[in-house]
Amino acid sequence: MTEATLPGFQVLRQTRASQSFAVVGAVLVIAAASLPFWGESSWMREFVEIACYFIFAMMWNLLAGYGGMVSIGQQAFFGFGGYVMLMLGNFWGVNPFVGIVLGALASALIAIPVSRLAFRLQGGYFAIGTWVIAEVFRLSFSNISAVGGGSGTTLTALRGISKFTRESTTYWMALVCVVLVVVLVYLFLRSKRGLALLAIRDNEVAAKSQGIDVGRMKLAVYIVAAFGAGLAGALYFVGNLRISPNAAFSVNWTAFAIFMVMIGGLGCIEGPIIGAMLFWALNKCFADYGSWYLMGLGLLAIVVTIQFKQGLWGYAQQRWGWSLFPTARQLKLDVANTRR
Template structure:
């Protein structure tokens, strides 16, 4: 347990309470043990589980990573974007280009594609950050549309109809599915660790202060522009990673699939349902969305109506999302980022 205990001043009478600053809770410690056990169990799935369930896990993992990055950007940073699919698509297409045309192993190309998406975010931020509020949201969507139209006019990658990932043709299907699964599992663990570590740092505190008030944050010495830039780049990196992983598993990509605004719409749905501004929220939201998509997507328009109705119900009766409500009602926190002051009484000194 990470704790800081105050020294007892020489002038303080014996018997008065000491204080401790704790950052972990009993629930978080238990969750950590369970999480390690689940990761170890999941890592063994390629040796005993059906391939269909591994593909489902990869899909859930991509949903979660993309939603977690949107939550970091909007839920913690206050930068509401509806154009994060730009980096999702870039990740997918860079992975495909490196694999099909450069000869890079597609599995090696996945992290390289994520880096490319993060690097692209730097010049794009110069455009997006000129806008504020709703204009920023619309501006990010316009950037994504420009990228979609650009890729749709590149015949080398199939133009508007897309193309297939041929670089994996020489790899056995079982090997391909197992490696894709392990990469998705590692990416999910890394995404949680990255977001959790960032939010527990001084930069994380600066980010949440920036969300509440940029003016007040700047007056306290926080470099607002630099903080926003780094969060934007990290969110783009994660979105690119999700896109590269998704299309490695899907084996085919097209501009309409990669740059669809539905990706951001689904991310918003997952974060709002699970709990915006929490690490647990996107995890819960991704599981709920996957379950609804798996069992009800065949209903077409009624499925979309059901998603909208559920989102309205949660926003009306659970304004902080399902996990946000549980956290507020029962104090559940599997990934605590706040410090708690705990008082304790020292033992009485012997006479």
């Protein structure tokens, strides 16, 4: 629990709750890995859907909640990753499960020139600009006949693979991606670079005065967020087996990510987890109500943000001190050394 010892104090980085959760989480992951051998195929499909929601929301939270860059165009990388995976599989014979990683890498690479345009804008202009960029992506792929144009196309690279193999491999890929995203984001936020990112979010001028390379840090986070969004997109369309521009580049993806993060808690790892599970449950129960369902989501978001400004988990953390993924450093009086 102790990172370093100061005269009369201890610097704490973990809590008993976080240590206990780490053990419980490891057990749950091991148990979840065996699901394909005893569970229903529908359970695996539902988990893959939740995993895609969570990964996408986690990346938006990293970008906006920790980096202060509010984007409403992350669906550009979500769809781009999905299309790259499909083209690699259908046209070049690349295994779609390998294509998931390659699609994510392609999204990260395309984010570099995109950032040169997006970073010219600030505040609300940045948010609107990213949306416009995503629309350019959508219109571009809508005019590519090789991938079905506006109507989309089907992933044919998985033909000949048994249903069990396809669904179980997709499920395991989703499980691995979820674990890696949580662990890597957690370790990043606990590092010096994580502290630098928080400093940039709070005050760019002050962060720059302390020697932080603001431009490079924001670019790195933007690329990482694009990689995660592309990973979620490629994974989603491997499970869905079909892609279209309207589905891949819909602004609803970012709207839903904002909903999940704001409901669960902005600027904490637990927030997207809670938000993704709640959104999935609401989607399964009320999606058939169409526009009334969307209005209900908006009303719920308004109520939660008014009553719980830090989200559901943020409120629990403030009220009871719960923290499953503690990233802050806390000073505690070392009673034993003080007495000496």
